[in-house]
Amino acid sequence: MELTARHQEYWSKNLRITGILLAIWFFVTFVLVFFARELTFNFFGWPFSFWLAGQGALVVYCLIIWYYANYMNRLDIEYGVAEGETL
């Protein structure tokens, strides 16, 4: 089946959100961790870099995935590419 302009638009929106979320993932994982020796100010008792690698980054990862699932599930409906009801 030929793709319509709507289909193309859906895919480019998907690529855009994927890119944005990937950039956040990269920043938290590799950029902040790279500067871990510098980011050691006190954060509720933890040195910030220790808290980030032990908990903070994990929370960000969870949020990234939740956000993506919600965004894409809405986008499916908006662009009429959602699957029909399953059983």
Next chain:
Amino acid sequence: MSMFGTANQSQSDFKKGLNQVYTWYTGGFVAFVIVLAILEQMGMPKAWIGYSFLAATVLLYAGIGVLSRTNDAAEYYVAGRRVPAMYNGMATGADWMSAASFIGMAGTLYLTGYGGLAFILGWTGGYCLVALFLAPYLRKFGQFTIPDFLGARFEGNLPRLIGLVAAVLCSFTYVVAQIYGVGLITARLTGLAFEVGIFAGLIGILVCSFLGGMRAVTWTQVAQYIILIIAYLLPVVWLSVKHTGVPIPQAVYGFTLEKVTAKEDMLLKDPKELEVRGIFKARSEDAAAKLKDVPAALAADTAAAQKKLDDLKAANGAVADINAAQAALNALPKDEAAAKAAYTAARTSNAARSNPPIRHAEPFPGKDQAAQDISRKNFMALVFCLMIGTAALPHILMRYYTVPSVREARESVAWSLFFIFLLYFTAPALAVLAKFEVYTVLVNTPFDKLPEWIARWSAVDKSLLSVVDVNKDGILQLAEIAIGGDIIVLATPEIGGLPYVVSGMVAAGGLAAALSTADGLLLTIANALSHDLYYKVLDPNASTARRVTISKMLLLVVALAAAYVAAQKPADILFLVSAAFSFAAASFFPALTLGIFWKRANKWGASLGMIAGLGVTMYYMVTTQPWLYKLTFGTAITPEILKANMWWDIAPISAGLFGVPLGFAVIIVVSLLTKNPPKEIQDLVEHVRYPSLDGKMGAAGAGH
């Protein structure tokens, strides 16, 4: 079987039923633990509590296996594609968290501090890649295995077979480690021999996956997740209440970490600690001196031991002393080769123990700027390999074939990470709380007042825990404790002074973690062999019943082979597990993601890219990892060879750092040099990119 779904039941009724079953199940498990706790107070022996946990949980898993037995291909391979997102998330959590996560992780964090956080980051952050790049698209593709996708997308059996080899390679190394863990825990819990423990555990694994394939494994994994998460969280919460008065350890252990850091400063310059570390340093130097002239040193050692024995005998010494001197003489190395090995070991182990304790919260430790940079580079390389590997391990990706829709696949990744997160963000808290306990309660205790669990665990295995009064002052110094990582989780209940029933529950949790992962891996291997090799390549006309039967036979063979290898107690098992991540990362990740996001990627690009990625990863490991080097070249690796073979100072565990980019590069270059993939392949790519092109249920998405 109605409990796990009948053919014509609606999805919402099915979900309601599952909620009921697992609520009752969780309540039942809690009641079971409470009953055992009461029995313990009434005087039930500890060994019986261990047996009860082992028998009850393994029988339970077997029961679920029997209830969900099936011969239907879709049920057997992908649980009928009707597992709701949340339950698939739990099953993925159990599938994912192995003995290494449950038992090993907190121990690694205890021993390496910030360095261990690479595993926490890598093994959670990888799910972002699963969610963004793979899970929804693989679900839309909707076949049975990961090589299936490679075969369909890259036109033919060559990419399928390469994928098959890679899938078997990483899953098999991984499953050996799981079965090893099962043997270890069973042996601990019951006192059976290690080899017997392995085969007892194997029965627990097989009953389930053999009878019901993916369907049985899914519902067992959900049950196993519930046990393992309760078993992990309860002791940490208890310990946290004890130290901080707050039952949420994850929120308050920062303050405990501050206390640990303050204590580290004291221990680093404490004169008694310095004295003990000095003794170890002297012992190491002594061994180094002996290594310069092994025959002379061995002769001198023998003469000295003989003289001591003779003196004691001549002086009519106590019988115990004479026996000890005789034993010391007997324990000396028998020949030069043995002596050389013994002195080398003494040099390294004593040198290691003469090091000051690490600072728990310090990132990338190192003696100077250059060492710190290398440490940082390796930390980030390891995070990279573990993340990409997570997003490429076939037994995890396969789980997303089992949900009903693309929508649920996306939600399911979110649930998966949430359930994994619960354990992973608790592990650093557990490590810090245990360290606090050791630093403040144990250190500086007189030897005759040590808590009882010390003696009990030293008796189990010297490599797990040993305390010796090295400087003979009658007081325990930190440097006098040698502690193995695996003890942290297993002994936490005793460290915190909890009843034995909690220890039994923790062991059952560890068993659940190892069994669930082993189940998933065995199924991956057997399915890949039966579906991709037998059905797709050797006999495309095979009936579904025959394929399922073949898969079951293969499952038995693979399980026995893995058990056989595990029973040999292969060296460096932890390295093998981590190696599986680099293998998976380098072979699958580039081909899978480019297959979905780049229409131009073709058969030759993908095939050569997978081979190149896997090849360079293997090459780097073989030339830089001591155990593999010896296995391949027959001689031990020397520091000079190691230095010459290392690229950019990267440790062998992170070999995927080179394999992944090379894989991408080869796929892109070779694809551009060869023909466009045909129209129907490009249509397939369109097909997987949209949950439904016309808003209706896709035909291929429906199943088989």
